[in-house]
Amino acid sequence: METLYAAPTVNPVLECALKDDLQALKMLFEDAPEPGKGRATDLLLKKDLMGRNVLFPACILGRCEIVKELIKYGANLNSRTSRGYSLLHCAAAWGQLDMLKTLIELDANVKACNFCNEKAYEIAVRYNKTECADFLAWAEAKLELKMYISFVQQSFTDLEKTQGKLNKEYKHQTMAACKSKNDWLEHTKNPTTHDFVEQKLQLEAIMQTILSKLNTTPDSGKSTSKS
Template sequence: MDLEEAPDSEGSEKSELFSQKEEEEFDEGEEEEDEEQKEEEEEEEKGEEKVKTGLLNPLLQPILTGDVDSLQKIFEDPENPLYDQAEHLLLEEDIVRRNLLYAACMAGQSEVIRVLAKYGVNLNDNTARGYTLLHCAAAWGRLETLKVLVLELDVDIEALNFRKELARDVAARYSQTECVEFLDWAAARLALRKYIMKVSTTLAELEKGPGRLFKEDKNTILNACRLRSDWLETHLEALINEIFEQKQQLEDIVTPIFLKISTPRQVRSAKSVT
């Protein structure tokens, strides 16, 4: 179902929102079905029937429609009848451990995600088969939601599902080209950031040990790391190849210094002295 189309009922909307994409992924390539899987399917059918009978989560509608004012009142107004159970309702899970945050991602409700993140929810939580909110947004092609999750809320872009797929891989499987490009860009930035952290950690360890860390070398490394960190903050529109160039430049500065420190000194023998 197209998420932009008006559903016949809230029940059918929730049913389809919570099944279409991920169920396709669950079923692909699984030709052999054991008893445990059959039991899970039976339980899920019961869950779908529960939805159809009208036992709906009261947070569903404001989340799907992007009604952030109503959501904030529920979570912040002690007089609201749903106040005491707001967190429980938000994190209530279906049979495969999807909560309403997944519905927000499927619907591309980025502002809803921003608001709900303030209430201490774990944005890196995953389903029974390892799908995170990022996997979900990637599969459904919700580019703006991906940007909010990655750039503002700092979710883990390296999380893997049960297929050992990154969110980027899921986006590629569903031909979500813009999402693939964005996640590749985000991965390049993360690689540079992690390398800077690695260099800083190594430098701190060398200072504690007996290594030959000269002040000039230390300052060279620190300045190079600081320049790249500042560059990341001020070049949010940089292309992937430009990010890799910055990482390579840093490696070209740092590697020779660390190699020099790790190379044992040659001890001159008494015979060579005479």
């Protein structure tokens, strides 16, 4: 795993991250002549020889509020090192659970892989960061359910575009199933990894039945030609 080393030159943005000085960090960017311009922004985007910017030490040290502020000022949430390590990889390796939660809340890509095709979950397991591994498994299971719901909705939209008006019953069942899962996502308190997996399996079973009927039903939207 890549390790942190001292910067060869003074970087005020990095110093704020290392010292967890949020107010000083805000002042650096507020003093910029224009939003997104100035020395602070340049330093924010500057990378070392390994391709790491200031977000990486901030994540390793668990500076959650600093990271939120840096993202607000234009830092890339899905930054990668030259070997493909993401912010999630680094936070996982150092056991920074709160940082992982912050990054996921900010919509970091939990499925991002490094040069060995390892996700942050595998890194957490390798370094025996059990709580981090459990959380990352939970986050990925939640993402998988959300992605599958979106996939189903888009698939039926595409089918209707290519095949014309679909059977109303199947369309209603599909939309109802997706709405039910979205409602579950929104209102269920403290769902577990297993809960997300089960919800996805249930939706997959519903869709398998509907798609099977759709593919064998004459009025599924396909036109027939007269001989």
